[in-house]
Amino acid sequence: xxxxxxxxxxxxxxGGPAREFLSSLAADERIFEADVAVDRAHVVxxxxxxxxxxxxxxxxxxALSVVEVNGHEALPDGEDVHAAIETAVVEExxxxxxxxxxxxxxxxxxxxxxxxxxxxxxxxxxEATLALREALVARAEEHAETLAPGYTHLQPAQPTTVGHFxxxxxxxxxxxxxxxxxxxxxxxxSPLGAAAFAGTxxxxxxxxxxxxxxxxxxxxxxxxxxxxxDFLFESVAALAGLATTVSGxxxxxxxxxxxxxxxxxxxxxxxxxxxxxKKNPDTLELARAVAGDAxxxxxxxxxxxxxxxxxxxxxxxxxxPHAWDxxxxxxxxxxxxxxxxxxxxWNESELAAAAGEGFTTATGVADLLASHGVPFRTAHEMVATxxxxxxxxxxxxxxxxxxxxxPLDAYVDxxxxxxxxxxxxxxASRDSAGGxxxxxxxxxxxxxxxxxxxxxEAVEAAHESLAAARETLQSEVNEYA
Numbered sequence: 001x002x003x004x005x006x007x008x009x010x011x012x013x014x015g016g017p018a019r020e021f022l023s024s025l026a027a028d029e030r031i032f033e034a035d036v037a038v039d040r041a042h043v044v045x046x047x048x049x050x051x052x053x054x055x056x057x058x059x060x061x062x063a064l065s066v067v068e069v070n071g072h073e074a075l076p077d078g079e080d081v082h083a084a085i086e087t088a089v090v091e092e093x094x095x096x097x098x099x100x101x102x103x104x105x106x107x108x109x110x111x112x113x114x115x116x117x118x119x120x121x122x123x124x125x126x127e128a129t130l131a132l133r134e135a136l137v138a139r140a141e142e143h144a145e146t147l148a149p150g151y152t153h154l155q156p157a158q159p160t161t162v163g164h165f166x167x168x169x170x171x172x173x174x175x176x177x178x179x180x181x182x183x184x185x186x187x188x189x190s191p192l193g194a195a196a197f198a199g200t201x202x203x204x205x206x207x208x209x210x211x212x213x214x215x216x217x218x219x220x221x222x223x224x225x226x227x228x229x230d231f232l233f234e235s236v237a238a239l240a241g242l243a244t245t246v247s248g249x250x251x252x253x254x255x256x257x258x259x260x261x262x263x264x265x266x267x268x269x270x271x272x273x274x275x276x277x278k279k280n281p282d283t284l285e286l287a288r289a290v291a292g293d294a295x296x297x298x299x300x301x302x303x304x305x306x307x308x309x310x311x312x313x314x315x316x317x318x319x320x321p322h323a324w325d326x327x328x329x330x331x332x333x334x335x336x337x338x339x340x341x342x343x344x345x346w347n348e349s350e351l352a353a354a355a356g357e358g359f360t361t362a363t364g365v366a367d368l369l370a371s372h373g374v375p376f377r378t379a380h381e382m383v384a385t386x387x388x389x390x391x392x393x394x395x396x397x398x399x400x401x402x403x404x405x406x407p408l409d410a411y412v413d414x415x416x417x418x419x420x421x422x423x424x425x426x427x428a429s430r431d432s433a434g435g436x437x438x439x440x441x442x443x444x445x446x447x448x449x450x451x452x453x454x455x456x457e458a459v460e461a462a463h464e465s466l467a468a469a470r471e472t473l474q475s476e477v478n479e480y481a
Contacts, residue, residue, distance in 0.1 A: 024081070037473065044476045048208065051202050058480040067092075104193070112190055112213070115189065118231070126459050130459065141445050145163070147161060159426045174448070176245055197227070212473045229319055232323045239329075253341075287340075393414060
């Protein structure tokens with residue numbers, strides 16, 4: 001290699017590309033406010049423990065207020081937001097500004113900032129999920145007796161109701177809510193005070209910092225505290241589950257829209273650029289696609305975390321964005337689905353007409369025969385034989401002669417069979433727990449409302465706890481700055 005070529009090579013690879021590749025400053029805008037709060041709580045604790053004198057703490061806390069007001073965009077260049085904020089404080093205070101980093105590492109600092117921000121995002125996702133559930137319960141109550149076709153394998157199966165269908169998704173979303181609340185609980189633990197991975201010789205009060213930041217406690221082992229990102233994949237897994245539930249709901253509504261069973265409000269649909277008669281369920285198609293984004297994020301996150309040695313590794317810088325992307329996408333999808341459900345119009349006449357198409361009451365007839373002494377498998381065969389020629393009493397009677405050797409009225413009277421053939425009567429007969437009959441639906445609606453109230457209270461309690469911690473931290477900061 002010539003001297004000239006060597007100079008070109010050195011210029012190409014000196015400084016810039018590596019620094020840009022390493023830097024997360026732009027992406028860290030999301031945790032800017034979290035970092036300021038974490039810095040404040042840490043400095044207050046350092047002052048209370050006598051590790052930093054009150055005057056220095058006052059200068060640092062005042063500088064942090066300036067940094068907060070100026071915002072992320074005013075930060076000096078840095079490898080990440082944590083280093084940039086510290087540089088800005090030192091520029092304001094002088095060398096004593098560097099005392100804010102006493103007894104901590106960026107390892108425990110960044111882990112704390114991520115948890116601080118993610119817990120707020122999880123609560124937002126839960127709020128969106130609760131709003132979707134509320135919309136489903138409200139419309140389910142309104143349409144508790146609105147007949148609808150039920151499908152398996154997208155084939156006509158049994159009559160049901162719109163309310164029963166909608167509540168099926170509310171119940172799935174209730175479990176999504178529970179998983180998100182669980183993820184929130186394990187996210188809301190403080191790593192701060194773990195330092196690089198082996199703790200610190202300074203007499204820090206980790207519990208005090210956790211309280212100031214609204215965490216429910218600390219992660220006991222210092223190495224685990226800085227290494228652990230299981231809270232990320234637990235959160236993203238819960239979000240992927242939520243996105244999957246929303247995707248299924250969106251798909252069903254897209255199919256029902258195609259069949260003319262439901263019409264989306266104009267705010268949740270669009271027209272074709274060329275075909276004026278079209279009304280497309282675009283928002284639901286996008287909500288359906290979000291599951292793919294969330295699943296990809298979970299796969300990317302787990303792949304990044306797989307096989308990492310213990311303590312901090314720079315790979316983790318690439319892990320966190322998967323969580324941000326997943327929580328934003330899943331929250332937006334739940335919001336859109338909730339709005340679509342709340343404003344949709346159900347075509348009751350089309351639904352009622354379709355409820356009996358394809359001999360959907362066949363199972364009810366077989367059940368009726370089984371309740372009158374015919375073995376269910378024999379009844380199943382008889383009704384299947386009837387279905388080949390029709391879905392009425394005459395076809396059933398002929399099938400009874402063929403399969404059972406006797407006319408149908410030898411087993412059950414005609415009026416009972418006619419009732420079993422009626423979709424509305426078929427639904428009314430399914431009054432076992434969890435069924436679509438009015439009495440069973442009333443119980444399900446009441447249970448869903450109670451579960452919603454309990455989950456709403458849990459979220460409100462979490463919000464109140466975090467708000468109280470913010471007020472306490474600000475009050476403590478005011479004592480110094």
